[in-house]
Amino acid sequence: MPDFGLTLGDSRDLSPTELMSAAGNGQGFRIFSIDGGHTAEATEVDLQNGAGCLLEGGVLVLDDVFNMDWPGVGEGFHSFMQMQDGGDARLVPFAIAFNKVFLTHKHAHSQYLSHFLHAVPPRKVVDIFGVKVAVYEAGWITAFHSNDTFTTVSQVDAGAQ
Numbered sequence: 001m002p003d004f005g006l007t008l009g010d011s012r013d014l015s016p017t018e019l020m021s022a023a024g025n026g027q028g029f030r031i032f033s034i035d036g037g038h039t040a041e042a043t044e045v046d047l048q049n050g051a052g053c054l055l056e057g058g059v060l061v062l063d064d065v066f067n068m069d070w071p072g073v074g075e076g077f078h079s080f081m082q083m084q085d086g087g088d089a090r091l092v093p094f095a096i097a098f099n100k101v102f103l104t105h106k107h108a109h110s111q112y113l114s115h116f117l118h119a120v121p122p123r124k125v126v127d128i129f130g131v132k133v134a135v136y137e138a139g140w141i142t143a144f145h146s147n148d149t150f151t152t153v154s155q156v157d158a159g160a161q
């Protein structure tokens, strides 16, 4: 029977230790999905927290990295990738799909990539951050951006997002 927990608050105030104690097994998470604050700062903190409580070979999922409406997520993602050490425990991407990036520890990367490639053929495979990444369709986000509307100058001045 799965356990569910809800914590109200700003995710930037959390720590891996607090998250770890919220995990049902007290040891960490097999899957950690991030779709919260879309600033560079919030994204980087959420990634650090996620990385800090991910079980060995677990999967960390980050939404909106390549969504042009939310460039702060991309900035936070790239900052996080640069600040990680070069060891085998760092997180690297293995798939980009449906507006999300999927990461796992470097030592588990080839296993996940191989499973994905055999299970679902990708559109292509690219090299980024020193690893191969399967790229799948973008999904709903494509339709979203093909329906772009123009923002007026007055909306920009008013800080519309």
Ligand SMILES: C[S@@+](CC[C@H](N)C(=O)[O-])C[C@H]1O[C@@H](n2cnc3c(N)ncnc32)[C@H](O)[C@@H]1O
Pocket (backbone or CB within 6 Å): 009, 010, 011, 012, 035, 036, 037, 038, 042
């Ligand atoms: C893009 S929505 C996604 C919500 C949910 N994942 C979904 O698909 O329905 C992002 C949510 O994160 C919340 N949020 C933004 N910054 C946050 C922060 N620093 N801490 C916690 N939540 C935050 C927003 O209020 C919003 O509800």
